[in-house]
């Protein structure tokens with residue numbers, strides 16, 4: 001179904017690529033780009049970023065001796081070309097599909113995937129570690145290369161790594177893939193700086209000199225160091241007029257160069273191979289390169305879903321009834337409503353304005369909504385700072401990315417008992433992005449923090465009311481987690497209602513067994529209970545709403561009335577809500593039989609949410625089975 005071009009057909013590894021002449025690289029890039037378009041348009045996935053790195057990918061594998069040389073992609077959403085060139089061309093149509101290859105580099109998938117990624121800003125640290133290992137192991141020929149975007153380089157870890165690498169002076173190359181975009185337009189002072197370097201006349205003047213000298217390096221061989229010295233002196237004299245951030249960190253800075261000129265890239269990379277120490281090559285690319293619509297609306301085409309490649313029309317699954325709003329959009333609209341009522345409210349996102357829908361507030365009240373860049377730690381402490389002054393920050397961070405900011409949540413917010421509202425989007429299995437993106441741990445990691453309120457709505461209406469209640473709570477950090485996707489329609493005119501902190505509710509009556517659920521996954525339990533009722537099994541459903549504080553009076557009622565209980569959560573079973581309930585039982589001497597359903601203690605791979613809920617054993621059908629294992633179906637009724 002997907003036919004690679006004649007060159008691509010012959011490339012089963014970078015070694016095959018290296019057999020072609022430099023004259024053929026442009027054609028190879030064209031075929032690679034077309035193959036990505038062909039497959040992503042039908043199968044979905046990240047799009048613009050990989051189109052932008054086609055030439056860079058080809059040049060890197062052409063010049064470096066991969067997989068011996070260690071190529072580390074940051075985030076990894078731009079590495080589709082890399083996957084296709086490294087033996088995964090024919091399985092690429094299974095990208096991100098249950099049982100198929102991962103959408104991100106993954107060590108166990110290929111020797112060419114040197115480091116598992118998904119979260120941003122790790123590549124320089126990892127490549128520096130690899131370079132240090134090569135030196136300690138006495139292998140001077142093994143190179144380490146990090147490819148990092150202008151968005152990812154704004155993350156704190158990237159700065160920490162640059163600082164350390166400049167100091168250690170290990171032999172490594174950082175390729176800065178600068179397309180002026182994160183998922184949304186990149187933000188921050190560094191972005192301005194990169195633009196300044198790119199357009200600076202002084203720099204461009206010196207740059208020409210530098211390249212002239214650089215071209216000679218390969219011919220000079222052992223004299224390369226002298227040449228490099230000259231280059232550095234050239235740059236340094238310019239630095240008297242304009243300093244270079246990377247040079248200040250003791251990196252040798254080269255560029256900027258056109259990241260879509262594959263031959264130029266190959267030439268430059270080949271030269272840089274011979275220059276010792278830490279180097280940075282600044283490459284300018286266009287996100288979405290080669291697909292006009294993706295170049296024009298780079299945020300939309302970051303991961304557009306399935307589309308008609310000829311017309312560019314994005315294909316949405318046909319829906320008979322109107323769709324309920326996504327949780328993220330309910331967050332976005334509700335925050336604006338609340339902020340209109342309460343001047344203290346501000347919004348914060350680390351680089352996910354369209355992902356979490358804070359962009360709605362950024363548009364409506366730009367002075368009170370902040371995209372702070374890819375820096376979850378800073379986002380939390382920035383929020384904490386505002387809270388000390390009486391503002392009420394709603395800090396929205398995907399559950400998985402909040403892992404980055406755990407110390408800030410504890411040290412800067414919880415210990416000081418500051419009123420920051422954390423909205424954790426993508427709580428539970430994330431779907432096709434896989435293990436790096438599942439919001440698996442937040443219930444467990446939040447509930448052990450003193451002062452923290454840990455809440456999860458079962459539907460969008462509850463999300464609105466929880467946000468309202470959280471804003472009014474006025475003391476203590478308050479976290480609200482919700483999943484990707486949607487649940488029920490929202491009546492936007494309905495007045496907000498206070499949800500009392502630490503109070504759960506009974507959703508369904510029943511006598512045979514009790515299910516206690518938290519959050520959206522309770523809807524699967526509700527479906528299961530409905531189906532079981534047809535088989536004369538009556539299941540009661542309790543929506544706990546808060547994992548902290550626990551609704552102890554509700555739990556006493558449950559355990560005084562039921563000797564069979566199933567807990568259901570879309571999060572890790574160890575340490576999660578089910579564990580909290582076992583602790584409650586132990587503390588109070590209850591001995592009911594309990595089955596805990598949740599993500600098991602292993603890495604859950606990618607697939608659709610439904611597929612993964614089923615695999616983990618808490619979709620409606622699995623919940624039904626678990627109930628029947630405790631309450632046999634009454635005779636005369638077939639299951």
Ligand SMILES: Cc1ncc(C[n+]2csc(CCOP(=O)(O)OP(=O)(O)O)c2C)c(N)n1
Pocket residue numbers: 049052075077078118119120148149150151152153179181182183287350351352374376401404
């Ligand atoms: C820690 C973390 N926060 C947020 C994200 C979500 N995210 C994925 S890609 C991306 C933008 C990366 O921008 P850049 O590095 O410039 O790469 P580009 O997509 O522009 O090629 C973001 C914010 C992430 N992967 N990791």
